[in-house]
Amino acid sequence: MADRRDTDRAEQAVEADASRVTPPAVRVEGLWKRFGEQTAVAGIDLELPAGKFIGLVGPNGAGKTTTLSMVTGLLRPDMGRIEVGGRDVWRDPVEVKSRIGVLPEGLRLFERLSGRELLGYTGRLRGLPGPETDSRATQLLDVLDLAGAQHKLVVDYSTGMRKKIGLAAALLHNPEVLFLDEPFEGVDPVSAQTIRGVLERYTRSGATVIFSSHVMELVESLCDWVAVMAAGRIRSQGTLAQVRGDAHSLQDAFLELVGAGGRDSGDALDWLGGTR
Numbered sequence: 664m665a666d667r668r669d670t671d672r673a674e675q676a677v678e679a680d681a682s683r684v685t686p687p688a689v690r691v692e693g694l695w696k697r698f699g700e701q702t703a704v705a706g707i708d709l710e711l712p713a714g715k716f717i718g719l720v721g722p723n724g725a726g727k728t729t730t731l732s733m734v735t736g737l738l739r740p741d742m743g744r745i746e747v748g749g750r751d752v753w754r755d756p757v758e759v760k761s762r763i764g765v766l767p768e769g770l771r772l773f774e775r776l777s778g779r780e781l782l783g784y785t786g787r788l789r790g791l792p793g794p795e796t797d798s799r800a801t802q803l804l805d806v807l808d809l810a811g812a813q814h815k816l817v818v819d820y821s822t823g824m825r826k827k828i829g830l831a832a833a834l835l836h837n838p839e840v841l842f843l844d845e846p847f848e849g850v851d852p853v854s855a856q857t858i859r860g861v862l863e864r865y866t867r868s869g870a871t872v873i874f875s876s877h878v879m880e881l882v883e884s885l886c887d888w889v890a891v892m893a894a895g896r897i898r899s900q901g902t903l904a905q906v907r908g909d910a911h912s913l914q915d916a917f918l919e920l921v922g923a924g925g926r927d928s929g930d931a932l933d934w935l936g937g938t939r
């Protein structure tokens with residue numbers, strides 16, 4: 664037992680040392696975004712460590728997409744500061760964008776290209792040499808089980824295939840930090856398992872994955888770090904164990920944190936169902 668505690672302490676010390684030299688994957692200070700009367704993000708602070716699998720969770724309308732859009736340089740904040748890998752996203756956008764990969768919500772792709780052409784084009788936009796792009800594209804298409812559909816136009820891809828080709832495009836330049844907005848939504852269990860395998864391999868190599876999701880079981884099984892957002896604010900952030908606290912599961916902790924523990928589960932709909 665003492666040995667185990669010593670090992671845990673040694674591991675914590677190594678992590679603390681590493682965090683002193685490695686800047687966090689993302690640091691956010693005082694970030695605000697309003698759309699007219701609606702405050703989407705209300706002055707949040709976040710520090711997401713590098714090399715982790717990180718889940719950003721929250722109910723519908725919590726501000727997750729707005730936050731990820733600002734952090735990835737797609738949406739200008741009203742106020743606040745964002746660093747990715749120690750670099751200011753809005754002062755140094757080209758450098759930051761060369762180091763990140765993004766799979767945004769409502770993914771817009773070049774529909775009239777085939778999957779293979781889309782990766783070829785993305786690689787060239789990213790400044791990769793042609794042969795390197797082609798060999799990485801072949802590997803990604805294989806691993807993501809898209810080799811058979813590589814010459815099909817993207818417009819004819821299913822939802823899951825679109826997510827997978829979007830993920831391949833986001834990974835092609837081997838980014839340090841990968842941002843994924845709802846990567847598993849609309850994806851069948853087999854494709855989800857494939858995506859999961861690719862992402863786990865990628866984080867094992869020291870890269871960071873930050874993804875938003877509503878599916879607590881998924882976050883609990885994948886992530887080692889979690890941030891919980893509700894009504895534009897961060898309600899909790901830390902390791903999975905810290906955020907879960909004494910709760911039975913992340914789902915229970917989440918319901919408690921977002922104040923939905925005792926919410927009316929539909930008793931008011933007394934006209935629904937039963938005899939007509």
Ligand SMILES: Nc1ncnc2c1ncn2[C@@H]1O[C@H](COP(=O)(O)OP(=O)(O)OP(=O)(O)O)[C@@H](O)[C@H]1O
Binds near residue numbers: 721722725727729
């Ligand atoms: N372009 C916009 N114009 C006006 N309001 C917006 C806009 N984008 C987001 N909002 C509002 O900001 C709030 C946060 O939205 P956001 O999409 O960031 O939440 P979310 O946590 O990603 O939700 P979901 O899980 O449902 O995707 C919501 O109230 C939304 O209606």
